[in-house]
Amino acid sequence: MVQLKSPLLRQIRRKPLTAIAPITLLVVLVFLFFRSSGSQKLRTYSYKSKKSGFFNHHRDVIPRNLPGDHISHYDLNKLASTPMAAYNKERVLILSPMSKFYNEYWQNILTLTYPRELIELGFIVPRTAEGDVALKKLEKAVKQVQTKDARFAKVTILRQDSESLASQKEKDRHALKVQKERRANMALARNSLLFTTLGPFTSWVLWLDSDIIETPHSLIEDLVSHDKPVISANCYQRYYDDEKKALSIRPYDFNNWVESDEGLKIAAGLEDDEIIVEGYAELATYRPLMAHFYDAKGDINTEMALDGVGGAAVLVKADVHRDGAMFPSFPFYHLIETEGFAKMVKRLGYEVFGLPNYLVFHFNE
Numbered sequence: 001m002v003q004l005k006s007p008l009l010r011q012i013r014r015k016p017l018t019a020i021a022p023i024t025l026l027v028v029l030v031f032l033f034f035r036s037s038g039s040q041k042l043r044t045y046s047y048k049s050k051k052s053g054f055f056n057h058h059r060d061v062i063p064r065n066l067p068g069d070h071i072s073h074y075d076l077n078k079l080a081s082t083p084m085a086a087y088n089k090e091r092v093l094i095l096s097p098m099s100k101f102y103n104e105y106w107q108n109i110l111t112l113t114y115p116r117e118l119i120e121l122g123f124i125v126p127r128t129a130e131g132d133v134a135l136k137k138l139e140k141a142v143k144q145v146q147t148k149d150a151r152f153a154k155v156t157i158l159r160q161d162s163e164s165l166a167s168q169k170e171k172d173r174h175a176l177k178v179q180k181e182r183r184a185n186m187a188l189a190r191n192s193l194l195f196t197t198l199g200p201f202t203s204w205v206l207w208l209d210s211d212i213i214e215t216p217h218s219l220i221e222d223l224v225s226h227d228k229p230v231i232s233a234n235c236y237q238r239y240y241d242d243e244k245k246a247l248s249i250r251p252y253d254f255n256n257w258v259e260s261d262e263g264l265k266i267a268a269g270l271e272d273d274e275i276i277v278e279g280y281a282e283l284a285t286y287r288p289l290m291a292h293f294y295d296a297k298g299d300i301n302t303e304m305a306l307d308g309v310g311g312a313a314v315l316v317k318a319d320v321h322r323d324g325a326m327f328p329s330f331p332f333y334h335l336i337e338t339e340g341f342a343k344m345v346k347r348l349g350y351e352v353f354g355l356p357n358y359l360v361f362h363f364n365e
């Protein structure tokens with residue numbers, strides 16, 4: 001007969017009943033171990049239990065995708081828009097409606113110092129022949145960057161489903177009589193772009209027109225540092241001054257303004273569906289325009305409260321858009337598109353600001 005070496009096995013052979021206790025204990029321990037690790041996994045999915053729910057477990061705003069997880073949880077309470085955006089890893093969505101692709105615009109985007117992995121880009125290109133050309137150039141530029149390591153978090157390119165003006169020449173698109181139609185189309189394009197790209201983890205939206213070809217490299221850091229719901233840079237243009245025989249700058253965007261008594265008076269006399277657009281002599285509102293407040297020697301951080309904004313370079317806290325601020329394509333308090341947007345922001349209870357001494361530059365046709 002084989003000699004049993006282990007004292008435990010010898011004991012089991014002699015008195016089998018004494019083995020029941022340790023074996024039971026072992027089985028119970030194994031059972032408890034597997035049960036607890038299983039429930040740990042369950043807990044990350046469940047948000048029923050207050051103590052162990054998803055929203056208490058995860059500090060990350062962007063949750064890890066667990067295999068087989070078909071439910072995404074985003075805690076908007078933890079999604080912040082702070083003046084320390086880069087440090088806090090806040091995502092910025094840069095949105096540009098684009099009827100033309102300017103290489104200078106793209107080069108400027110590439111030199112922005114805000115961490116690229118925290119930037120998402122969104123474009124909407126009109127359904128025109130000009131749009132076809134812009135789309136091709138944009139796709140080529142995007143591909144070159146997105147195949148490199150230092151790439152943007154995401155790039156979305158949309159093709160517009162609404163109409164655009166036939167002529168995009170400056171003279172034609174700035175004629176007063178086409179403004180209502182043109183600005184309404186632009187509003188539709190901006191809304192499509194916004195509502196398709198705003199993500200659950202977007203902290204900031206930077207509206208940057210695709211013909212803004214020069215900004216400070218620290219544009220995002222500079223604008224977020226003001227910690228305002230909406231803040232607009234001052235849009236100027238470089239040009240050659242024939243009289244002075246030198247390069248100079250001049251104001252370009254007149255849509256950043258402060259409401260005036262005259263502006264309110266004009267609005268009061270309008271039919272429901274009529275609009276006021278700023279920057280036309282035919283509609284003299286005498287509104288103080290931010291473009292005229294630029295002081296080359298002034299503090300670059302000077303802020304001024306605004307009632308209307310343009311879309312050239314405007315930073316918006318994503319929650320302002322989430323609350324419903326969009327670009328009216330219809331007369332809203334006799335305002336439309338970006339100017340109507342500023343009005344809507346104010347009606348939602350937020351303030352709108354501009355930086356008169358902080359310049360960005362528009363392409364010169």
Ligand SMILES: Nc1nc2c(ncn2[C@@H]2O[C@H](COP(=O)(O)OP(=O)(O)O)[C@@H](O)[C@H]2O)c(=O)[nH]1
Pocket residue numbers: 096097098099100124125126160163164165173185186189208209210211
């Ligand atoms: N998607 C789209 N973008 C447009 C359209 N028209 C102009 N844009 C873009 O919208 C921005 C503002 O338009 P723009 O014509 O430059 O306005 P302006 O600077 O005030 O004359 C620019 O980035 C244009 O490229 C359009 O019909 N569709």
Ligand SMILES: [Mg+2]
Pocket residue numbers: 209211362
């Ligand atoms: Mg422009």
